[in-house]
């Protein structure tokens with residue numbers, strides 16, 4: 001009887017020890033996998049920070065107390081347009097935001113907005129109107145630093161700028177191919193951010209010079225990565241978008257893929273995001289060149305490929321880049337920025 005009892009105790013003890021070991025091994029595995037994940041995340045952020053060292057910008061949206069503004073609604077609003085993308089980024093249309101509220105929030109943040117504009121060769125003729133109208137409509141009341149890139153620095157017009165706004169002129173070589181002028185912008189933007197802007201501005205917008213501002217372009221446009229819907233294709237099926245369609249190009253977008261067709265003439269966001277965009281598009285463009293390929297719409301094609309994979313956190317409606325020759329569609333209640341009518345044969349070098 002005593003022998004039986006001892007055997008039972010031994011069996012129970014062995015089972016308990018085995019179960020304990022099993023439990024410990026599972027626990028250890030879970031612990032290990034957490035540790036691995038944690039390490040992966042840390043490694044990821046280490047790569048990000050070595051790539052770019054912008055001090056973190058405060059993204060909190062703090063409103064002044066007791067601000068009086070119209071009650072917002074989640075059942076009434078624009079019903080004629082889509083105001084959010086399938087990845088839940090806002091699409092900014094007139095009537096979707098309160099400019100007074102936004103300005104009250106963002107003016108407290110003391111932010112600086114940089115804007116780049118290229119005026120190479122005869123395109124210098126567009127700069128005066130661009131700058132003058134930006135004083136009336138582009139981030140009025142904010143600190144704005146314009147960077148003009150031109151091969152004709154002596155022809156940069158004198159434009160009165162409000163306090164807190166300034167203009168820096170940088171020389172770039174001219175070119176006898178407009179495609180190269182347009183495409184090299186990514187490289188120059190990348191270098192500008194690396195050399196000068198990392199700690200000097202919070203957001204950046206890169207804009208075409210042959211355009212004028214006609215309406216407010218302000219804090220509603222701020223976001224991490226901001227794309228503008230091209231006015232020429234926003235009602236079309238994506239099979240009609242002029243994406244680069246040759247698989248050999250790094251800008252390739254396959255049939256049945258892509259979200260929207262975005263403009264090369266206006267994009268922006270946080271400095272860090274635009275730096276990554278410019279760096280990636282430049283590299284993809286240069287790799288294409290080595291293979292003897294130039295994407296259908298130069299950097300616009302690479303930008304479209306980039307934005308398809310790296311979804312913009314805010315999408316600006318075609319109000320933010322219209323074209324003067326296009327009659328206004330009913331859903332476009334205001335034109336904020338628009339390309340002027342130009343005679344390509346007279347102004348382009350080729």
Ligand code: UD2
Nearest residue numbers: 118119120121123178182208209210263264265297298300
């Ligand atoms: C479209 C895009 C443009 C660019 C181009 C593709 C819009 C509204 N425009 O415009 O951004 O993606 O397709 O290459 O999305 N430039 C000069 N000197 C020149 C030529 C160009 O300074 O001789 C600069 C200038 O800032 C101009 C920009 O490059 O605004 C784009 O060139 P464009 O306006 O001739 O290109 P476009 O109208 O085909």
